[in-house]
Amino acid sequence: MDYTAFIEKATLQDERNCFSTVSEADVQFLPDPLKKFYLEANPVDVEIVLPNFTSIKLLPLHELVEVQEEYQAIEGFVFATLEGDPVLLKDQKVFIAAHGSDEWIYEPLAESFDLYIEYMMSL
Numbered sequence: 001m002d003y004t005a006f007i008e009k010a011t012l013q014d015e016r017n018c019f020s021t022v023s024e025a026d027v028q029f030l031p032d033p034l035k036k037f038y039l040e041a042n043p044v045d046v047e048i049v050l051p052n053f054t055s056i057k058l059l060p061l062h063e064l065v066e067v068q069e070e071y072q073a074i075e076g077f078v079f080a081t082l083e084g085d086p087v088l089l090k091d092q093k094v095f096i097a098a099h100g101s102d103e104w105i106y107e108p109l110a111e112s113f114d115l116y117i118e119y120m121m122s123l
Helices: 004-013 032-041 061-070 113-122
Strands: 018-020 042-049 055-058 077-082 085-090 093-097 106-110
Touching: 004 018, 004 032, 004 042, 004 113, 032 042, 032 113, 061 077, 093 113, 106 113
Parallel strands: none
Antiparallel strands: 018 042, 042 055, 055 077, 077 085, 085 093, 093 106
16 A cells, blocks of 8 residues: 555644654564554654544554553554544454443454555544
């Protein structure tokens, strides 16, 4: 997938949304579905506002290691938050985990990371 259209749409939604590129060496620790996205569209400061006025905060590459430690009880790789709840890649699919409960409850959001990006572009 080419992420150029996503970058353009996110920037049109809010000109403060900012992306950068990174090197292949920088993304080696990421799950495969996230590598190409972060190579082309590292979300330095990106928040996508949804139609219901909630927002998805995509996490920049430099915060991802720390976030995994913060959410170490979660089964998956956290790459974003939705109103403070972690959005994660688990078994190649995208889920949201209910935050603040005794047990993490995973709700599916998309069948793949690219479908999740396409969903955000459709808003």
